Amino acid sequence: MAHLLPLRVFLSSQTQETPSKPLKLSKRSNNHKTSISTAKKGLLSPSYKMHKLNLEVSPHRAVSAVRLMRIEFGGAFADLLNEKGKGSGDNEMGYVERTLGFRTRDLDDRDLRLVTDIVGGTIRWRRYLDHLIGSLCHDESMFRSMEPLLLQILRIGFYEIVKLNMPPYAVVDENVKLAKVALRPGAGNMVNGILRKLVLVKENNSLPLPKLEGDSRAQARALATLYSHPVWMVRRWTKYLGQEEAIQLMMWNNSDPSFSLRANAAKGITRDDLVMQLNSLKVPHEVSLQLDDFVRVKIGLQNVIRAGLLKEGLCSVQDESAGLAVSVVDPQPGEDIIDCCAAPGGKTLYMASRLRGKGKVHAIDINKGRLRFENS
């Protein structure tokens, strides 16, 4: 059943300009982060060198705050931060220690799921969260001049309370603790004050959100905040789709992602084979209605990873939208296909598998660092 893909997939980079390890923080952003934390906490003090292990702060919040810093200031890719050996994973505690001045215990699967939820959700809802944080700060300048790590901790707390509906007082306590240990006691007091205000207004059903009123520009700005999308996008979607449909699209766009798995036809795996594997792992799933090779998975991806289905190449995580693009190309055996913006190669591999061993896919990308190629 399992055989290697008999055709060759060529990867080439058009330029050498981009760094080969794009996930690493640039020197400038490292300095920036060090200066933030060094100035506030004395990261270069002897205690830092002793690899302090802090068992009091919740590891998933500490790691989420550091990942958010890496994404905002280091250009890290949110979707790649879970992948061990790709600039994160094994190094995670190193990043935590350099940014916060202490390590936490290692993350277990549950922590990792929370980190993924919180980091992804905080990024998707950032405009909305920042509006709430700004509205509950004492004044505008307090929000504008807030130090980056403190802002990330507040964003996490706001997201947990407003969007995840976590028990509010536990969220307040945990984020206050994190701010106190990672920054200083005064920062913890500030987090305490702002999060408690949030809990109150939420309980009274009076979150300070903009009203949908005024001319089209004012309404676009309000919608951009309410549904956390850029103003230009709201204006464009409203123009082409009308307000109601634009709202539906934004809601869908910011909903929790589900994952799709693609059975690896190149290794002779059919979707039925994959479904059998998922049944035996007790992973809930449904088959795609649009694409023959795809299965949708909402929860249980960790089980799939642990069982080695991805590592053994039985299937890949691939968005159905990527699959749809390939089905539009409709690769046929014997064809020569050029994939011009190919990295990391998801569509390249799917197109290659549809050539059934006859033909070539030339995969080109401008970013050498993104041309790591690990699947057959």
Ligand SMILES: C[S@@+](CC[C@H](N)C(=O)[O-])C[C@H]1O[C@@H](n2cnc3c(N)ncnc32)[C@H](O)[C@@H]1O
């Ligand atoms: C969204 S990713 C492509 C994802 C890929 N098609 C897949 O399915 O896995 C976009 C890619 O386009 C590349 N890119 C952007 N401008 C390019 C250019 N002028 N020439 C070649 N590649 C380019 C980027 O480096 C990036 O890797």
